[in-house]
Amino acid sequence: MTDAFENQSQDNLETSLAQVQNLLARMRLAEENAYKQGGAQQDPTEDLVRTRNLTDLQRKLEDLHPADIAYILEALPLDERRLVWSLVHAENDGEILLEVSDSVRESLIQTMDKAELLAAAESLDTDEIADIAPDLPRDVIEELLTTLDAQKRAHLQSALAYPEDTVGALMDFEMVTIRADVTLEVALRYLRRLGELPDQLDKLFVVDRVDEIIGVLPLKRLLTTDPEASVAAVMVEDFVKFHPEDEAHEASQAFERYDLVMAPVVDVQGRLIGRLTVDAVVDYIRESADADMLSMAGLKEEEDLFSSVWHAAKNRWMWLAINLGTAFIASRVIGGFEGSIAKLTALAALMPIIAGIGGNSGNQTTTVIIRGLALGHITQANARQLVKKEIGVALLNGLMWGSVVGVFAWLLYDNLALGGVMALAMLLNLLVAALAGIFIPMTLERVKRDPAIGSSVLLTAITDSMGFFIFLGLATLLLL
Amino acid sequence: MTDAFENQSQDNLETSLAQVQNLLARMRLAEENAYKQGGAQQDPTEDLVRTRNLTDLQRKLEDLHPADIAYILEALPLDERRLVWSLVHAENDGEILLEVSDSVRESLIQTMDKAELLAAAESLDTDEIADIAPDLPRDVIEELLTTLDAQKRAHLQSALAYPEDTVGALMDFEMVTIRADVTLEVALRYLRRLGELPDQLDKLFVVDRVDEIIGVLPLKRLLTTDPEASVAAVMVEDFVKFHPEDEAHEASQAFERYDLVMAPVVDVQGRLIGRLTVDAVVDYIRESADADMLSMAGLKEEEDLFSSVWHAAKNRWMWLAINLGTAFIASRVIGGFEGSIAKLTALAALMPIIAGIGGNSGNQTTTVIIRGLALGHITQANARQLVKKEIGVALLNGLMWGSVVGVFAWLLYDNLALGGVMALAMLLNLLVAALAGIFIPMTLERVKRDPAIGSSVLLTAITDSMGFFIFLGLATLLLL
16 A cells, blocks of 8 residues: 555655755745735746745655655644645545544644545545544534445444444454365465455454354465465464454553454454454554553643644643642641741741652652553552552651651751651651552552543642641641 | 464453462462461371462463463562462473563563573574573573574674664564565465464565665565566565664654554665564554653653562662752742741742642643654744744633632632732743743753653752742742
């Protein structure tokens, strides 16, 4: 499929991006000049320059692989992105929409009318249409369903039916099946007659009369075994298969563990309904790692680098609001000790240290636990061991860093008792942080929520409030 | 290669882990009973039970794929992990060492003597030996180099020579090459004579007399084209290739972009030296996403879930120490305003809100920028646009959240001026956070450091100190 385009290394790709940016900058300059000279009577040479630049840009884009155009579109501000998008050959629209990120896809689809969207979607496979379907207007999808033939419509509807993050949402339908009772020679002739094979095909699926999969025939076996042998004799009967309801997360771990290139997807009766390929898995792994990173930083979803200020702000509000809520609570904890602070203002200067290091240390624990949960390494049987280990680390860190901050406070304020309170508060808050760092992600996991989302905010809420409470409380009890 | 083992879905895998844990628990119980009854005269039936449990465990392990045993080892505490490891068939040692994480590999290698390590390493391909080499004792590697044949030694030395995170460190040497002047028929016969093909092989490399790669022959073309055609006529001359010095990060993006299964690795003269396969790329993507997540949370490196307290604490000290340093600075900033706080203790309760929300908001900006840098979307040409957008978001958020916290402070303390200072300080600190959130990762990138590491700590240092300074400074100027 991609053979016709010039594939590019990252260096070449960056050069292409720079060339496009350069052409766009020149066009912008020319337009600004024209505007300065008065918009009414335009200089004909300016017009000529603009046309030449446009042609250069269009020619440059024609040479590029759809995935590379997608990359360039991601890196362009909205108005330039729209211009480049309008110059792209319509036949590549579908492929490019598939490659760009969700947020950029949205910005591109906004500029297209119904006919263009239909044409773009029709150039794609059904599983690919399903991938971009969430961003397509309702009426486009309905019209698409009427234009597809019965089999494709069934494929599209089934792909749309599976929730995101399941194997069903990632699978495609491009597979080659054979019967067990023929010889390899026949299989080879059959392939030659097909003329073209799907990408990422490393095995044929061997099915019986009711489409139940009974084995797989790896191409490498087909190529290295005597053609007289029968498929039944050569096929592998013990192979990895998935159900469409399986979690994509677990399927991706199986691909990683068994170094798979593709695997069949079957229904409960064992009948073949599709296949999962490694390129879909790679995309999934990358996207879910990105999504984790974004949500841990408090972004609701992936954000177009050049989205409008309004869009970006909305994407960030939810977590800011939650953080503000927890900050208000922490603030009220401090408010309860204002009398103590008035008597000993050093407390105000020292309290953020206790809260801050507690938060950092708890986040380290939470991250180790989240990773262990994602990899399936944490079970009922070993959870107690983990608690013991984290409490051990907290005690060790508490004694060590507690001493450091204790000495710091003692020397700075020439107050030994204050140093002692500081050290004790640090030790206690690190213990709180360790326990919260374990139980927050484990509880989220138990109630079937993603522990990567929200753990950090909850944790900081606890280490802040408890840090202030422990330190100011101890100081009030022991110092005042 | 993996055909002989029972491949398992995640569910089965978790069941296997539970079975192993169960057997181990029974053995532990039996031992504790024996101990209670006095270690000297052991009950012969206890001994029998223990032996039977051991046999059950060994039988269970024999059925498992090396990758699955690796998974189970990761999930076991140290003493049980050592017991299971001692029961594993020695012939699988190499494969398992390859599959476990670095930290667990270390714990396993510690239990092995030189002869065992040599045997395990010799069961692996040279590129695989290179993968575990950093954890092997120096003398084992030296002995290995003397036992390998000349070609393998050269492979191992070249694989060891390339730094981690380059294509050279990920490539392997299992490829099949043919000449351009033969027919497909000859190529097919050649493959049949080879008898076995490497995993993840989706194309043959077409080389000339000096081993320069002049094309690739996808297996799907080989299978669907008339066997009379010559390789030269059917091969693809425009294909993605890598140099061993290329960054693994960029190669993985190319695999993702062009949906590759494998690609040739060539030297500067274009001579074939190895290949990069998608399974190595998948492992790399997963590992580097994990490493980013861990380092963003302030862990020096990947941590064995069951590492000793001492090991775990050491892994976490560096970032805790750095955080403590920045907390001390922030504390001194507050210390400079102790006089103001003594006069108006409400300041102490309100100041963490300004600092905290500044940190959250700056982290959102930093994360968007880090991701844009990693994907290569941020360039000189569009950086100004990004600054404009982030300042816009900061102004919008500052007005909105500033009003919220302003009203909160006003109502709580019945002090309108205090509310005004609060709102203004919030706005200013969000602007500081936006600028720091952009410039910190971009500066780290420019000085060739990973922006994912350290950006967050630096950012929080700035938003904390500046948040306290702005709020307490404004309050001192305007309120007191």
